[in-house]
Amino acid sequence: MTAEPGSLDEVRARIDGLDAELVRLLARRQRMVEVAARFKVDEQAVRDPGRVERVIEGVVRLAAEKGLSPAVAEAVWRAMIGAFVDLELDEHRRA
Numbered sequence: 001m002t003a004e005p006g007s008l009d010e011v012r013a014r015i016d017g018l019d020a021e022l023v024r025l026l027a028r029r030q031r032m033v034e035v036a037a038r039f040k041v042d043e044q045a046v047r048d049p050g051r052v053e054r055v056i057e058g059v060v061r062l063a064a065e066k067g068l069s070p071a072v073a074e075a076v077w078r079a080m081i082g083a084f085v086d087l088e089l090d091e092h093r094r095a
């Protein structure tokens with residue numbers, strides 16, 4: 001177990017490191033979203049609100065188990081998926 005940071009600078013260095021991990025994961029997620037776009041026939045399929053709700057439901061349940069605030073998880077995932085759907089719509093319109 002890593003020791004608790006002893007200063008605000010240390011806390012921030014840890015947060016910066018975690019952000020770098022999140023960026024790497026999000027780049028991998030984005031790649032999959034771009035591939036998903038190729039399987040979709042129209043904008044309704046790109047938006048797929050039913051799938052969005054199922055993703056949010058799963059993440060909120062997992063958050064509660066893993067010590068992440070479910071409210072934070074929901075807000076973050078809604079914003080993230082909204083941005084990915086916009087990206088996917090651009091991709092789809094270009095195709």
Ligand SMILES: C=C(O[C@@H]1C=C(C(=O)O)C=C[C@H]1O)C(=O)O
Binds near residue numbers: 051052
């Ligand atoms: C990636 C997909 O496309 C969109 C993006 C989603 C996401 O970022 O999780 C979920 C639903 C979709 O409307 C998908 O359908 O799975």
